[in-house]
Amino acid sequence: MIAVAYSGGRDSTALLHATARAAQTLNASGAQLQVLALHIHHGLSPLADAWLAHCQAQCAAWAAQGLPVQLRCHRLSERPVAAQSIEAWAREQRYAALRRMALEAGADLVLLAHHRRDQAETFVLQALRGAGTAGLAAMPARQWRDDICWARPWLAQSREQVEAYVQAHGLSFVEDDSNSDPRYARNRLRLQVWPALSEAFPQAEASLAQAADWAQEALDLQAEVARQDLAGLVGEAGLEMAGLQALSPARASNALRAWLSQTLGQAAPASLVRRLLRECAPEVAGLWPCPGGQLRLYRGCLQHGPAPELMPFTPLPRCLDLSKPGIVVCEDWRGQWLVEAVESGGVALERLRQVLLAARSGGEQFQRAPQSVPRRLKKAFQEAGVPATDRQGPLLWVDSALLFVPGLGLDARQWAAPGEAQLRLEWQPQAPGLLQRSS
Structure with a gap:
């Protein structure tokens, strides 16, 4: 046919x-x-x-x-x-x-x-x-x-x-x-x-038709060079920016455009390519909107993913009981808490019977380890290399003290004493309609 x-x-x-x-x-x-x-x-x-x-x-x-x-x-x-x-x-x-x-x-x-x-x-x-x-x-x-x-x-x-x-x-x-x-x-x-x-x-x-033929030949050559360059730069974590920027400017631009085309399923805007080449320093984290989602630079690798759905409003503070292992859904925050029993590194079970769920208000300080100095959340996120997409979600408070921060975890001042019954917490943002039922 x-x-x-x-x-x-x-x-x-x-x-x-x-x-x-x-x-x-x-x-x-x-x-x-x-x-x-x-x-x-x-x-x-x-x-x-x-x-x-x-x-x-x-x-x-x-x-x-x-x-x-x-x-x-x-x-x-x-x-x-x-x-x-x-x-x-x-x-x-x-x-x-x-x-x-x-x-x-x-x-x-x-x-x-x-x-x-x-x-x-x-x-x-x-x-x-x-x-x-x-x-x-x-x-x-x-x-x-x-x-x-x-x-x-x-x-x-x-x-x-x-x-x-x-x-x-x-x-x-x-x-x-x-x-x-x-x-x-x-x-x-x-x-x-x-x-x-x-x-x-x-x-x-x-x-002019002959000129188009020459351009097609040049395009085929660009694709061949891009395949060779990307072979050692692309892995499960995404596109390694340090290796990309070690190439000549022309080859780096060519390889980036090829990777974006494969990843996005369409040619990337020239303005986006120029921004990424200019702003993607391997040691920093960042986000860039792109067709079909967003690009995230995290730990030196450029990744593509869906754009997070914006919250239509900030949910009001409310109390929550997280003292039992399982999953507790928070539909207002479009996510859920995973609660698991652990032998160390958790928070005392009794302190989770009534915790406060609230949005950031500014001025909060987080302590990463018992001997470390408490840092403002922005500084703590930067030191831990937490990308902006992983900083979303509600904070947990107990007795007016910060307990848990999404992306950073449990505040060291809240760690349970050895031998004490304790639980581990994890915040899991999920798309609407995919939340599991509360246990």
């Missing part, structure tokens, strides 16, 4: 027809190929229904002539939001629908009808946006993504060659009325810039 993205326009019509003819020839030699035309009804144009009807009629006519082609259509039900680019929305929705339709039909190859002019235009548009190597590489001829091989067999063919094929076979196609709308960047380039550029530089299309 071979799938072809088929809008009904000139380029996709030519590609679908050529693919079906090639399949017909191979089938005559014993192959059993079927060509699947995938049409996406965007619902953005009043002519969309007419385009679908044209595609249905054309595929039916070709099938009647013996070409092994069948049509499948998908109507998009969603609409772009007010601040969203229609071009970006349509492209994202179209590729998602094409992937879904192809996989449902058992096809893992989807042919796209982009040609050399499209490639040259993409290179110019990316350059005007200040893109890096990945953007200037424009469209790859073949790329495996989301279990589909997206292939552009005509990427080296000129627009004139595609038009010649259409004329030679007398193919009919639809004209998208939005192609003349100057609100879209690609249309402005085609209508206002390209004619003058081609007249002044007749080889512009071929030269």
